[in-house]
Amino acid sequence: MENTLVQEKLAVKRLPAKIKIAYSLGQLGWSILSGIIQVWLIWFYNPPANVAIPEIIPRGAIFGFLTVIGLITMTGRFIDGITDPWIASLSDRSRNPKGRRIPFMAKAVVPFTLFTVFVFLMPVSSSSILNTIWLTVSLLLYYVFYTMYVAPYFALTSELGYTEKDRLDLSTYIALTWFIGYIIASGASFIWPIFQNMGMSLVSAIRLSIVLLSVIGFIFMMIPVLVIDERKFVTVKPSPKSFKSALKSAFKNRNFVIFEIFFLAYGIAITIFQTGNVFYVTVLLGFDETWVTIITAVTGIMAFVLYPAVNIFAKKLGKKRLCFFAMIMLISAYLYCAFLGVFPFAPVIQAFIFVIMAGIGFAIFGILPNAIVADIAKNDGDRTGEYKEGMFFAVQTFMNKLGQMIAMLMFTSILLLGKDPGDDLGIRLTGIVASAIGFVALIIFTKFQDE
Numbered sequence: 001m002e003n004t005l006v007q008e009k010l011a012v013k014r015l016p017a018k019i020k021i022a023y024s025l026g027q028l029g030w031s032i033l034s035g036i037i038q039v040w041l042i043w044f045y046n047p048p049a050n051v052a053i054p055e056i057i058p059r060g061a062i063f064g065f066l067t068v069i070g071l072i073t074m075t076g077r078f079i080d081g082i083t084d085p086w087i088a089s090l091s092d093r094s095r096n097p098k099g100r101r102i103p104f105m106a107k108a109v110v111p112f113t114l115f116t117v118f119v120f121l122m123p124v125s126s127s128s129i130l131n132t133i134w135l136t137v138s139l140l141l142y143y144v145f146y147t148m149y150v151a152p153y154f155a156l157t158s159e160l161g162y163t164e165k166d167r168l169d170l171s172t173y174i175a176l177t178w179f180i181g182y183i184i185a186s187g188a189s190f191i192w193p194i195f196q197n198m199g200m201s202l203v204s205a206i207r208l209s210i211v212l213l214s215v216i217g218f219i220f221m222m223i224p225v226l227v228i229d230e231r232k233f234v235t236v237k238p239s240p241k242s243f244k245s246a247l248k249s250a251f252k253n254r255n256f257v258i259f260e261i262f263f264l265a266y267g268i269a270i271t272i273f274q275t276g277n278v279f280y281v282t283v284l285l286g287f288d289e290t291w292v293t294i295i296t297a298v299t300g301i302m303a304f305v306l307y308p309a310v311n312i313f314a315k316k317l318g319k320k321r322l323c324f325f326a327m328i329m330l331i332s333a334y335l336y337c338a339f340l341g342v343f344p345f346a347p348v349i350q351a352f353i354f355v356i357m358a359g360i361g362f363a364i365f366g367i368l369p370n371a372i373v374a375d376i377a378k379n380d381g382d383r384t385g386e387y388k389e390g391m392f393f394a395v396q397t398f399m400n401k402l403g404q405m406i407a408m409l410m411f412t413s414i415l416l417l418g419k420d421p422g423d424d425l426g427i428r429l430t431g432i433v434a435s436a437i438g439f440v441a442l443i444i445f446t447k448f449q450d451e
Helices: 002-012 016-043 068-093 102-118 129-160 162-186 188-197 202-227 244-251 254-284 290-317 319-337 347-384 389-417 425-445
Strands: none
Touching: 002 102, 002 244, 016 068, 016 102, 016 129, 016 162, 016 188, 016 202, 016 254, 016 319, 016 389, 068 102, 068 129, 068 389, 102 129, 102 202, 102 244, 129 162, 129 202, 129 389, 162 188, 162 244, 162 290, 162 347, 188 290, 244 254, 244 347, 244 389, 254 290, 254 319, 254 425, 290 319, 290 347, 319 425, 347 389, 389 425
16 A cells, blocks of 8 residues: 555645645645734734723732733643644554644634634633633633644645755745735724624624634635645655654654754744734834734735745755844844834834845745755654654744743743833843843754754
8 A cells, every 4th residue: 555655645746736735735724723823812812001992801020920811821831732742642653544734734723713712702801810710721622723723734845845955945935925824813903893893892893803804714724634635745744653652763863953953933922013013013113003914914915025035045056155134133123122213213214224124034944944854854864764754843833932932931931121102121021031042042043963
């Protein structure tokens, strides 16, 4: 049976464009759901003083430097990190006749969507311990089903990509759809005024907007589940290794470990951008919430324009050089963030300068990390005869989530030093701290070797 699959796969030689598109549209779907959480969660539960959202969970400091929403998100990411390698191991070892990845994704779609919505729906309209418990449980389950879809999804990057060029192309496609999904999620601020004009309160309008966007995300996540026949395009090679053995084996790959430490810093940087964008735009630059979408869209458009160049230069110069340059750009962008609103020129120009610096970094990081891990997983499998794509991408996903956990805890804690117009020290310090973390990671990354 396996020989037949191998022959069939080799006969195809290159992955059809329609499969690449179907695969990338799944990324569009889950990035909408992920974007909703990244952009609006902390802002919704811990908004600036000039936003008329009532206190739904406690907003004060705990132990003087932590917040309730920060602790909840940290706990969610911690539990999520535990489930990542476990679900990846189950996927790697799966002998489901329909494939190792798609069946997991199919089971995750509905609960993933529902718990994205539940995160913003509270049983009590005012601040309550019941709301805190509800949010904690909903966010934990959101992360579990997020992993159940995303970990197998990323493993397909390596398995569908027959060649390095295919894997780089797939990474380019999903980088494009990720940014589109993120822009759509940030566009909620354009939707809820429509419902407000119909007589809804701000909170109800925000919640209905999130429901509509979540439904759109659900539809796109179902496309690869329904279109991709894993049996036709993937050679099924269940890994015999146990969860513990597979995890140890992945961490024995020194190059992989170095890259993941570097990727952790990127996870912190991108989360600060996603979470802090609304604060940078509304508090430091003085724009309203709709400008979050405008700035995000312009950043995304710039990244889209650069994606073909990234694809070409990665093949000519190597992925390491481009990643190194991208991190330098992000470090510069976050140092610059600390001074937004202070520069003696128009806020629009200040925003545009940030878009240029961040857009270059995000364009490169949007494509190359998945391509690098896919190459590492493929080469490791060819060398050892044990294909653990799910575990490699689970560690990748875990590092991204660990970065998000650190960033959200750090961001919400630093905000206690000031998050309002005229009292914005905390917002400015987030950029400085993110830059320092990126600089340390850059030094470590010098030891990485291109596969």
